[in-house]
Amino acid sequence: MSHSLLVTRPNFDLTTRYISAWAKKVIDFAKEKGVKVFDLDRARANRKEFESMVKRNNPAIIFLNGHGDYDVVDGQDNETLVRAGENEKMLCAKVVYALSCRSGKILGPSSIERGAEAYIGYTEDFIFLYDDEKRTRPEQDKTVEMFLEPSNQVVVSLLKNHTPMEACNNAKRAFSKRIGKLLTSNSTDLGGAAVKYLIWDRHNLVCCKKDG
Known part of the structure; x- marks a missing residue:
């Protein structure tokens, strides 16, 4: 199965700087596999361009990065990209992974009701730690790697033709592996x-x- 991938990468504060940098690793992996990637970076991560790119290119997988809440995922400068009850129908027939706080609680189920194939996300805040000395080089931060490498496994698994549930479980196993290493270390x-x-x-x- 050939994939196309749309990624939103707002970058305007510390959190979005980190998740944008680590989303780039997924983009690089996708390109190595010959996947067509639509990268909405920084100012391009706005609602108008996002909706246009989805409609025009019909990506199989959508990887949302940004701040959010139970019913919404935002883009650059916290501009709403997708909100339950407004425009989640545009996710119809798509597999979505949202690296965003809370959107798995309401926006996820609402997207499924409007036809999305799957919506993988977090029901509460996504929390990560980072090394303050790596703030300007987040892709080199070994502390944040403990959190964002398992997160990236969702899309990496989807690009390897795993089902959405398998991709979610692979990420959970990656989190568990990190937990196990820490528990057995000093x-x-x-x-x-x-x-x-x-x-x-x-x-x-x-x-x-x-199918629930």
């Missing part, structure tokens, strides 16, 4: 906090799909 304050938040992220990662 305990540190950072390690203890990381375990807590890795467990939190794993617990709140859900896959909404047509």
Whole structure:
């Protein structure tokens, strides 16, 4: 199965700087596999361009990065890209992964009701830790890697032709692997906090799909 991938990558604060940088790793992987990628980076991650790109190119997979809430995922400068009850119908027949806080709670199920094939996201806040010394080089941050590498496994798995549920479970296993490594290593304050938040992220990662 050939894929096309649309990625939104707002980049205007610390959180979006990090997730945008790590989403680039998924983009690079997709291109290596010959996948056609539509990258809405920075100012291009706005609602008008997002809706236009979805309609014009009909991507099989949509990877949303940005701030959000239970019923919404935002783009650059917190401009709404998708909101339940407004425009989630545009996700019809798509597989969506939202690296965004909370949207798996309401927007995910609402998207399925409007025809999305699957919506993978988080029912509460997605929390990650980072190394303050790597703020300007987030792609080199080994602390944030503990969180964003498992997250990336969702889209990596989809690009390897795994089902949405398999992709979600692969990411959960990647979180578990990170947790296991920390629990068997010398305990540190950072390690203890990381375990807590890795467990939190794993617990709140859900896959909404047509057959429940």
